[in-house]
Amino acid sequence: MITSVFGGLRRQPLTALCVGLLTSVAVQAAAAADCPGHPDAIGTSRTIVVDPRAHPMIGTMQYAKTLPLADREVVLTFDDGPLPKYSNQILDILAAHCAKATFFLIGRQANGNPEGVRKVRDAGHTVATHSQNHPTGMDRLPLDRSKQEIEQGIASVTAALGDGTAPAPFLRIPGLRVNNGIEEFAASKGLQLWSADFPADDWRDVSANRVYELAMQRLEQKGKGILLLHDIQPRTVAALPRILRELKTRGYRIVHVVPATPDRPATPTEPQQWQLHPPSEMVAISRWPKVPKFASAGPAALPVPALSDLDWHTSDLGARASRRGRGVPLPPVTLWPRQTTLPPAGTLAALPVPARSIFKIPESASMTLLAASARRATSTAQAQARVMEVSSAKPAGKSRHGHAAAAQPPASAGQTAQAPQGAAGAAPKPAAQAKRNGRSVRVAGLKKR
Ligand SMILES: [Zn+2]
Numbered sequence: 001m002i003t004s005v006f007g008g009l010r011r012q013p014l015t016a017l018c019v020g021l022l023t024s025v026a027v028q029a030a031a032a033a034d035c036p037g038h039p040d041a042i043g044t045s046r047t048i049v050v051d052p053r054a055h056p057m058i059g060t061m062q063y064a065k066t067l068p069l070a071d072r073e074v075v076l077t078f079d080d081g082p083l084p085k086y087s088n089q090i091l092d093i094l095a096a097h098c099a100k101a102t103f104f105l106i107g108r109q110a111n112g113n114p115e116g117v118r119k120v121r122d123a124g125h126t127v128a129t130h131s132q133n134h135p136t137g138m139d140r141l142p143l144d145r146s147k148q149e150i151e152q153g154i155a156s157v158t159a160a161l162g163d164g165t166a167p168a169p170f171l172r173i174p175g176l177r178v179n180n181g182i183e184e185f186a187a188s189k190g191l192q193l194w195s196a197d198f199p200a201d202d203w204r205d206v207s208a209n210r211v212y213e214l215a216m217q218r219l220e221q222k223g224k225g226i227l228l229l230h231d232i233q234p235r236t237v238a239a240l241p242r243i244l245r246e247l248k249t250r251g252y253r254i255v256h257v258v259p260a261t262p263d264r265p266a267t268p269t270e271p272q273q274w275q276l277h278p279p280s281e282m283v284a285i286s287r288w289p290k291v292p293k294f295a296s297a298g299p300a301a302l303p304v305p306a307l308s309d310l311d312w313h314t315s316d317l318g319a320r321a322s323r324r325g326r327g328v329p330l331p332p333v334t335l336w337p338r339q340t341t342l343p344p345a346g347t348l349a350a351l352p353v354p355a356r357s358i359f360k361i362p363e364s365a366s367m368t369l370l371a372a373s374a375r376r377a378t379s380t381a382q383a384q385a386r387v388m389e390v391s392s393a394k395p396a397g398k399s400r401h402g403h404a405a406a407a408q409p410p411a412s413a414g415q416t417a418q419a420p421q422g423a424a425g426a427a428p429k430p431a432a433q434a435k436r437n438g439r440s441v442r443v444a445g446l447k448k449r
Pocket of ligand 1: 079080130134174175
C-alpha cells in the first residue's frame with residue numbers, strides 16, 4: 001500500500017519532468033530550425049509586443065516594472081551605436097545565433113553612419129533611440145535641452161532609416177540619468193522609457209571575461225530580465241559569443257521586443273507579469289480577505305426571539321454605558337424590546353429543572369434550619385422534618401425565577417426553606433407558583449418520599 005502511494009506520488013513529477021524536457025527539446029529544435037547552418041544557436045524563443053503608453057517606464061534598475069518575461073527569459077539591449085567597427089561584429093554574432101535584440105542608437109552616430117542604422121533594422125532587430133548627443137548628465141540639463149536631445153535623436157534615426165518609418169518608441173536616457181521632467185515628457189510623447197534589469201559593466205575598463213562573468217552572475221541572481229550591453233565596445237564583441245553559448249547551456253531563452261502598432265496589438269499580459277518577481281500564488285497573501293457579499297434573506301425569514309430567551313433587562317444596557325463613560329458608546333435607545341414585564345407562568349413552567357446540587361446547603365447550615373423548623377413544628381401538626389416550606393408571604397421578588405431564594409439561607413423564620421440532604425427530586429417550584437395567601441405550601445415533589 002505504502003509502495004503504491006509513493007509510486008503514485010513519484011509518477012507525477014516524472015511525467016511533468018518528461019513533458020518539460022520534451023518542451024525544452026522542442027523549443028531548441030525550433031530555434032535550431034529557425035537558424036539554418038547554426039545548430040548550436042540559442043535562437044529567439046518568442047517575440048512580445050508591448051504598448052508603451054500602458055507601461056511607460058520599465059527596468060528594475062530604476063522602476064518597479066519590467067518586461068513581462070517568464071523565468072529564464074532574457075532581452076538583449078545594445079546602446080551607443082552604430083559604430084561600424086564593433087556594431088557590425090555584434091550584428092554578425094547575433095546573426096550567427098539567430099538572436100534578436102533592441103538597439104538604442106545615438107542620433108549623432110546615425111547621422112554619421114546611416115547605413116549602420118539600416119543594417120540593424122534589416123537584420124530584424126528593434127531600432128530605438130538614445131538621445132542625439134549622448135549628454136552625460138541629462139538629469140541636470142534644463143528640461144528644454146533634454147527634450148531637444150530626445151526629439152533630435154528620434155529625428156536623426158528616422159532620417160537614417162530612410163523609408164519614412166520611425167524608430168520604435170523606446171527610449172533609453174544616457175547613463176540612465178533621468179529626472180521627473182524627462183519621465184513626464186517621455187510619457188507625454190508615448191515613449192517607453194527603458195532602464196534595465198542588470199548591466200555587465202562593459203563600458204568600464206574591465207576584461208571581456210569580466211563582462212561575461214558579470215552578465216551571467218547578475219542574470220542568475222534575477223533569473224530573467226533586460227541585459228544592458230554596448231555595441232561600441234571591443235570587450236563586448238569578445239564577450240558576446242560566450243554569453244550566448246552559456247545562456248543556451250543554462251537553459252535561458254532570448255525574447256525579442258517590438259512596439260504595438262494599430263496592426264499589431266500588444267501581447268496580452270496580466271499586471272503581475274510586469275513585476276520581476278510577482279508574489280507566487282502558492283504563498284499565502286498577508287492581505288485580509290475581502291468581505292464576501294452575503295445575499296440578504298429578508299427580515300421575514302428571521303425567527304423572532306422568544307421573550308423567555310432574554311434573561312436581562314434592556315435598561316441595564318443604558319445604565320452600563322453611562323457608568324462606563326468611555327469606549328464604544330452604546331445607542332441611547334436599545335434595539336431590543338423595552339418590555340420588562342415577566343413572561344406568563346406557562347413559559348416559566350417550561351424552564352429546565354435546576355440541578356439538585358445547586359440547592360445543597362452546608363451541614364452546619366442544615367442543622368440550624370432543622371432546629372428552627374422544629375420550633376415551628378410544635379405549633380403546626382402538619383409540619384414534618386422532610387417537608388420543605390416555601391413562604392409566599394414575602395415572595396422572592398429579588399429573584400427572577402424564584403429558585404434563588406431557596407438556595408439562600410433564610411433571612412427570617414418566615415422565609416425558611418428546608419432541604420434535607422438526600423431528598424430525591426427536591427426541585428422547588430418557582431415562587432410564582434406558590435400560593436400568595438401568606439401560608440406555607442407543601443411542595444408536591446417531596447411527597448414521593
Ligand atoms: Zn549610452
